[in-house]
Amino acid sequence: MAELLKAIKGMNDILPPDSARWEWLEDTVRALMRRYGYHNVRTPIVEPTALFVRGLGEVTDIVEKEMYSFEDSLNGDKLTLRPEGTAGVVRAINEHSFLYEGGKRLYYIGPMFRHERPQKGRYRQFHQVGVEVMGFAGPDVDAETILMSAALWRDLGIEIGTDVKLELNSLGQPDERLAHRAALIAHLEAHIDLLDEEARRRLHSNPLRILDTKNPAMQPVVESAPKLMDFLGEASLEHFQAVRRTLDVAGIPYRVNTRLVRGMDYYNLTVFEWVTERLGAQGTVCGGGRYDGLIEQLGGKSAPAVGWGLGMERLLLLIEELGKGPAPRVPDVFAMTLPGSDAPSVVAALESLRAQGVQVVLNPLGKDGPASPKSQFKKADASGAHYALVFGPDELAQGKVAVKPLRGGGEQVLETLSDVALWGPRLRAHRS
Template identity: 75%
Template sequence: MSDNKKPVAVQAVKGMNDILPPDSARWDWLEDKVRALMRRYGYLNIRTPIVEPTALFVRGLGEVTDIVEKEMYSFEDSMNGDHLSLRPENTAGVVRATIEHSMLYDGGKRLFYIGPMFRHERPQKGRYRQFHQVGAEALGFAGPDVDAELILMCRALWQDLGLKVGEDVRLELNSLGQPAERLAHRQALISYLEQHADALDEDARRRLHTNPLRILDTKNPAMQALVEAAPKLMDFLGEESLKHFNAVRAVLDGAGLPYRINPRLVRGMDYYNLTVFEWVTERLGSQGTVCGGGRYDTLIEQLGGKPAPAVGWGLGIERLLLLVQEVGAQPAPVVPHAYAVVPSHAALPQIMATIEALRAQGVSVLMHPGGPDGPTGMKSQFKKADASGAAFALVFGESELAQGVVAVKPLRGGGEQVLRSLTDVSAWSATLLAP
């Protein structure tokens, strides 16, 4: 490269986005809501690696799922030849960690996670190649009460975020029964679809003998009448599966939560059984699922652990934030409590000590930055203070500092400027926190 040739700027990978201020404050707000919700329900945080053995997802999700066939970022470790993948979802990783660390030795665990996932999809609004999920997983619990608890937890989150159930989001519910029941339904479904082979699109023909249940979830308008008339899994459920499903419904009915039974709701992973559910919206176009989950009682054994039941859900943060924005339920802007106006650098040691003492008391203080030749003029600093949204300006003038005080000037709603002692910050810091 010649000395005078400007280097080309490196850009982010397509579909993997930077989250910048002030938008990142919306993410903080949502994640704070999630963590508070999980504390109320007794769910504890788990953090697993973003890179896992590829075999984990092949065994866990199923070889013929779209995720494994077309969407995973997989590679061979150049150091030892291991086959690895960026996680496309995190239920399998949570189960792997549960098995590896014998987490169920003393009973069931309620866990949640927040983090990035990766799928090589066509980027579109709300769906990216690096996306972020919140997930809740209850492992070691067999009862329908935990299924219902997880669904009601979602309702509580929607309410915390300012979303209206039934208007902004609605619940769809189904039961996939047990493997033997699904097998009987599968055979009937294949037989039915074979009789209408000419009406199947290319994707349905590919799935006909590998994953026919997914054909029921087709978005192809030309196939809607065909799948509506297909054999319904609900008709193949046995007494115990129906008992479990009806018990979940009874809890939701008792809680006053409306839902629609959707016999075509199958979810995208092979590991689900019994209860499956989705929270959907019509405010984000055709990609309407905001949150989905269900019971996966065979996955722990499938991945090498001692058989144990489990149920959980996951939601996409990007899509949820879009929905929150669409309905206007935005968080309040993040602003400092106070803005420090600094007339000169000479007294910075004393000024900084005061600001740090205020911050230690929980007061957020934004200090005006100075250049190499000192701070800008007072008029400019007060403009910056007002633009910051702070409720107060802390004016460290020479005359105030000589008296051992700082001038606290209200910037919102009027009020008189007062002088506060620099030596006893804790005595007055709470006045800056008052709304």
């Protein structure tokens, strides 16, 4: 026997019935995007490595530790499996001059790849939903993207303020961050003995990320560090206040978290995260913000942009923890073929039903013909179907089929197959 091949660690198969939950989430997302006027964008899974080095920052965890990068054996190109979606969308926007006619509202759903230690809800191949709004500079768009994420929680039955909580901050503009950076480095150097190895390594390359440390021993140093908010100018503060006013009017509760910095270098002004404590330690379910400099940084004409991303695996874990999600998927009809029935006639009749939108599962014939009626009725009941169609030889000879309700009572009746357009839709009426 050949050796059994298995999936790569941290890259998982999604099989029924779990796949139905994924489809339900994807359908919910797509319906939300249509309500807000967003259009789907699809970019390659493999991109030039330089795209992420330039876009995310050389000293980010993603670029330093987590990317799946390799050299193309044919031409020597340095390539990377995409670790996130924004940089690829910006690359596509620039390459196709997609903002030439004005701003765009875009979304994507797809797999991403990071080489990290697999754990529940965090895998090496994971899936993201992301939105990117490009070409609009106003704080109203920042607020709209946040409100759209809040609408998604409501659509999924997730309670805002209890199941998920919104944290908000402003990173200001590059010159304001430079002034804060100098003050932050001075503060951290004054407490160098209290910094761990990771913080010392980042002290001069990316000190802002030190504020996001989870090391308890460093919390006093972080808490007493200069706050970026104190370095923001009038325009940045007004932008932030405008976002807050819109959220207040919309009734979305939030907490201003001055330590919220996000993991990529490209953010400016508004940043936000939706966090939960329902999955054990507090974790981020969705996060994003404004990144006005990234389009130009990646070779395009300067344009403002804002967006967010969420990990589908982690969100599905939260939905499961809350006892939410779709009802089990069951067919409308389970079709049974009795001994002596003409199988081609049965298959043709079921195709007529499916053309009426009826969801039909046919119990397949075995190599020795149909199973016993008792066995088939047992399978019909286990399928969860609302009706059984019983194709017997006598009924088929008359052009009829027996329709037996399996849920909610009712009598078995005979229906004429040539009149399927009249009675077929009744078999799916339970869905409404």
